[in-house]
Amino acid sequence: xxxxxxxxxxxxxxxxxRTYNAWLPKEVTDEQVRRIYDLAKMGPTSANMSPMRLRFxxxxxxxxxxxxxxxxxxxxKTMAAPVTAIVATDFxxxxxxxxxxxxxxxxxxxxxxxxxxxxxxxRNGTLQGAYLIMAARSLGLDCGPMTGFDFAGVDAxxxxxxxxxxxxxxxxxxxxxxxxxxxxxxxxxFDEVAEIL
Amino acid sequence: xxxxxxxxxxxxxxxxxRTYNAWLPKEVTDEQVRRIYDLAKMGPTSANMSPMRLRFxxxxxxxxxxxxxxxxxxxxKTMAAPVTAIVATDFxxxxxxxxxxxxxxxxxxxxxxxxxxxxxxxRNGTLQGAYLIMAARSLGLDCGPMTGFDFAGVDAxxxxxxxxxxxxxxxxxxxxxxxxxxxxxxxxxFDEVAEIL
Numbered sequence: 001x002x003x004x005x006x007x008x009x010x011x012x013x014x015x016x017x018r019t020y021n022a023w024l025p026k027e028v029t030d031e032q033v034r035r036i037y038d039l040a041k042m043g044p045t046s047a048n049m050s051p052m053r054l055r056f057x058x059x060x061x062x063x064x065x066x067x068x069x070x071x072x073x074x075x076x077k078t079m080a081a082p083v084t085a086i087v088a089t090d091f092x093x094x095x096x097x098x099x100x101x102x103x104x105x106x107x108x109x110x111x112x113x114x115x116x117x118x119x120x121x122x123r124n125g126t127l128q129g130a131y132l133i134m135a136a137r138s139l140g141l142d143c144g145p146m147t148g149f150d151f152a153g154v155d156a157x158x159x160x161x162x163x164x165x166x167x168x169x170x171x172x173x174x175x176x177x178x179x180x181x182x183x184x185x186x187x188x189x190f191d192e193v194a195e196i197l
Numbered sequence: 198x199x200x201x202x203x204x205x206x207x208x209x210x211x212x213x214x215r216t217y218n219a220w221l222p223k224e225v226t227d228e229q230v231r232r233i234y235d236l237a238k239m240g241p242t243s244a245n246m247s248p249m250r251l252r253f254x255x256x257x258x259x260x261x262x263x264x265x266x267x268x269x270x271x272x273x274k275t276m277a278a279p280v281t282a283i284v285a286t287d288f289x290x291x292x293x294x295x296x297x298x299x300x301x302x303x304x305x306x307x308x309x310x311x312x313x314x315x316x317x318x319x320r321n322g323t324l325q326g327a328y329l330i331m332a333a334r335s336l337g338l339d340c341g342p343m344t345g346f347d348f349a350g351v352d353a354x355x356x357x358x359x360x361x362x363x364x365x366x367x368x369x370x371x372x373x374x375x376x377x378x379x380x381x382x383x384x385x386x387f388d389e390v391a392e393i394l
Binding site for chain 2: 001002004005006007009010012013014015017019026030037038039040041042043046049050052053055056057058059060062065083090096097099100101102103114117120122123126128129130131133134135137138139140141142143145147154159167168174182185186187188192193194195196197
């Protein structure tokens with residue numbers, strides 16, 4: 001059995017972690033990007049379906065491709081971020097289930113069933129996107145997730161000819177706490193949204 | 198700037214963590230359940246919308262209410278789990294935005310827009326569900342997430358008269374590695390699903 005992580009680790013992952021809107025001028029290396037994925041990929045998904053697909057926008061050329069699709073409030077900070085993850089979902093995920101979940105015919109649970117594909121793809125792609133945020137934080141990086149962008153535009157630019165659809169964006173780097181931070185917003189108390197039965 | 202967590206912490210959160218199908222006979226206290234939520238609630242959601250709602254099934258009476266809706270493969274292990282979280286999403290989440298996101302009229306982004314409500318509610322409720330799994334692991338607990346259950350039945354039993362809909366279930370406790378464990382399933386390599394541009 002495992003013990004709780006240290007208070008410092010809980011702070012880093014949850015309690016003092018923040019969504020950043022400005023970034024210190026410090027690179028995120030390709031090795032760090034790969035490390036984030038190699039942690040996040042181990043998080044659980046239904047039938048191990050692992051539908052998340054990723055594009056990490058890092059070069060000036062890639063930033064220029066992304067920029068036209070960002071909302072006004074997201075453009076400047078995203079162009080300044082060391083890297084921006086396009087977190088996307090492959091709605092052809094079920095074609096890979098014979099490899100990913102070999103002990104059942106899981107492909108047949110989805111093939112030809114668009115509602116099931118949509119529901120399970122979206123849920124599990126989003127779970128993996130959250131694991132990605134937690135993985136980045138666990139490696140000492142900060143995140144700035146966003147949905148303020150032109151989804152169809154990003155899909156056409158980065159995922160044309162596939163069933164891969166953008167889910168959200170995450171700026172990743174070393175957050176600048178001195179610039180453009182919101183005050184901490186309220187959260188629901190346990191008893192407002194939860195119950196032990 | 199933060200440093201990476203220790204290798205032991207990364208193991209506990211991601212690398213050696215597993216989905217468990219059997220549980221050691223050790224209680225999860227109400228205090229632990231509240232602690233899980235108090236970590237998970239701090240994770241980021243779009244406009245701080247925080248749509249996740251939770252019922253923690255712990256008593257014999259609550260287990261008896263849940264049991265009829267579990268798939269055959271999930272019933273026994275769930276009845277044996279110290280606690281089962283019903284992770285649900287409140288699709289009336291936007292009514293709370295004047296409190297949760299006071300610096301914009303975020304309620305108006307959703308009121309009367311069922312597609313936006315559905316998309317953003319589902320995405321953010323699932324993000325919070327993933328934070329819940331990571332929070333439980335960070336406190337030294339193990340998880341067994343599941344979607345093999347009668348969604349409409351659970352909604353009628355636990356959320357009647359609301360816009361709250363079940364998203365997934367998570368058994369929480371101290372996993373028994375000796376019973377009913379799958380072998381570790383393969384994950385996609387970075388270069389199969391991701392690209393640094």
